[in-house]
Amino acid sequence: MVHITTGELFREAIRQETELGKQAKPYYDRGQLVPDHLTIAMLLERLSQSDCARGCMLDGFPRTLEQATALDEALTREGKGINRVLYIKVPEDELLSRLSGRWNCRQCGSVYHQRFQPPRQAGRCDQCGGELYQRDDDRPETVRKRLEVYFQQTAPLIDYYRERGKLVEIDGNKSVEEVAEELLAAVDVP
Ligand SMILES: [Zn+2]
Numbered sequence: 624m625v626h627i628t629t630g631e632l633f634r635e636a637i638r639q640e641t642e643l644g645k646q647a648k649p650y651y652d653r654g655q656l657v658p659d660h661l662t663i664a665m666l667l668e669r670l671s672q673s674d675c676a677r678g679c680m681l682d683g684f685p686r687t688l689e690q691a692t693a694l695d696e697a698l699t700r701e702g703k704g705i706n707r708v709l710y711i712k713v714p715e716d717e718l719l720s721r722l723s724g725r726w727n728c729r730q731c732g733s734v735y736h737q738r739f740q741p742p743r744q745a746g747r748c749d750q751c752g753g754e755l756y757q758r759d760d761d762r763p764e765t766v767r768k769r770l771e772v773y774f775q776q777t778a779p780l781i782d783y784y785r786e787r788g789k790l791v792e793i794d795g796n797k798s799v800e801e802v803a804e805e806l807l808a809a810v811d812v813p
Pocket residue numbers: 728729730731732733748749750751752753
């Protein structure tokens with residue numbers, strides 16, 4: 624199944640200079656939120672590509688009830704819809720530790736974690752030797768703020784999708800292998 628993140632979606636549309644990419648660029652460049660209608664239009668465009676014929680997995684979108692309802696409406700208009708929503712449930716203190724330990728490679732984008740996947744050499748990427756840095760988003764002080772925003776804006780989606788019978792709860796406090804297994808079982812659609 625194709626994995627679609629909004630970040631990649633924006634970067635690809637901007638790189639290819641599509642009509643939507645051109646509209647999204649000023650927001651993206653300034654680090655502002657790309658308006659929902661543009662994001663959804665880009666998603667629909669991406670979904671119409673042949674590699675998504677068997678479906679895809681959205682990652683990082685929707686994040687608000689407003690986005691979820693707008694996405695549902697847009698998908699319905701195209702005869703499409705969301706089959707499953709995977710909710711990976713993790714206690715808050717564990718979330719903090721996981722999120723604030725993440726480091727990215729400046730050159731190739733590889734992701735490391737000081738607890739789960741440390742690089743062989745501190746501060747250097749195993750793949751390309753590039754410099755590792757911590758995104759502003761991943762610093763402990765901003766992680767707390769991100770979690771607050773999550774509980775306010777995104778957590779309501781849990782009930783939204785549960786009420787519609789789409790939610791699959793995954794216990795995210797198990798080992799990587801066990802979580803992976805549960806995730807695979809959840810998307811094993813006949
Ligand atoms: Zn790298």
